[in-house]
Amino acid sequence: MKLPFMLLSFLLLCQQLIGAQVDTVEVYSNSMQKNIKAVVVQPTNKLNSKLPTLYLLHGFSGKYHDYIQRVAQLQDLVDRYQILVVCPDGGYSSWYWDIDGDKDFQYETFVSNELVSYISANYPANEESRYRAITGFSMGGHGALYLALRHQDVYGAVGSIAGGVDIRPFPNNWDMAKRLGSYVENSASWQSHTIMEMLHLAGGKPLPIYIDCxxxxxxxxxxxxxxxxxxxxxxxxxxxxxxxxxxxxxVSKSLDYQFAFFHQFFVDSER
Structure with missing residues (x-):
């Protein structure tokens, strides 16, 4: 009788050491007519059949695998808080915008529509917006706030880590002029794409917001x-x-706090 017990203990220990399950998926974007990669991290032992979801957006020149490679405790956070994490590839310099007339830059549609639909169809994600949050680093922090403010029917809470929350002081940086045109000639477009001038959108239903820098x-x-x-x-x-x-x-230090913040939001959503 001791052998099965010891084997079971060993297997449980291995599960704990392995940590959360990590998948790399390719999601077809109809808006951009191409496959886009994403990392999906889910708890090893799911306590619920449907999980809250946190979307993590990378920064300028980053990739979909940045968080799983650079944040050592990410899998532990996923297991501890029972949160499904999705890390999409946002391109080298998309800023997570839809750019009119440029089929290669429709990342707002991809993340907030196509990817959300894919995750809902293929993973145990709770489909209600109150169980979905989004955050990110740098360009991704801007992107998270931009998407959440414009899609409050999709996201119930939002965070930002060192986000580029006002792009106007940086007119020659990070390929933004390639997306929006020069600031001098297209200032109205820059105004409409910067978080600092989008705060009127936060006046509707309560949107829990966490800003860190x-x-x-x-x-x-x-x-x-x-x-x-x-x-x-x-x-x-x-x-x-x-x-x-x-x-x-x-980023790693901030995510410890942000996961706790979003976890509390998800818990409160159940009441």
Whole structure:
């Protein structure tokens, strides 16, 4: 009788060491007429048949596998909080926008429509928006806020880690002019695509918001100004600024807090 018990104990230990299940999938985007990769991480031992989902968006020049390769505790967070995590490829410099007339840059449609539909159809994801959140780093932090504000029927909560929340001070950086045209000639388009000028969209149903940026980050000033403006406009949000700069060490530290924030949001959604 001891052998089966020891074998069972060994298998359980192996499960714990292996951690959450990691899949790499290819999702066809009808809007861009191509397959796009994504990493999907799900708990090893699911406690519910349907799981809340967190979409993690990478930064400029990043890839779909950035979080699983660079955030050591990601699988542990997935197991601990029982959250399904989806990390899509957002292209080298998409900023997660749909660009009129450019079929290669329809990433708003891909992430918030095509990918969400794929995950709902192929994974144990709760399909209600109150069980779906989105966050990201740098370009991905901007993208998360941009998508959540424009698709509050899709996402119930949103976060940002060192997000480029006001793109206007950086008119010559990170390929944004390739997407929107020059700031001098297309200022109206830049205004409509920057988070700082989209806050009127947060005036509808409550949207839990978590904004985080390191004190030594080059995006710290724009994040602080966003926090101050949201405070002035009485938009509820959580703002955090810890010691740190624009790197993956800060992302890893921030995700510990953001997972707890989203977990609490999902728990509250059940009440």
């Amino acid at each position: 390191g004190r030594d980050d080059f995006f710290h000033e724009v994040n602080l100004r966003l926090h101050e403006r949201m405070t002035y406009l009485n938009i509820p949000h959580h703002y955090q600024s810890m010691p740190g700069k624009h790197d993956w060490a800060y």
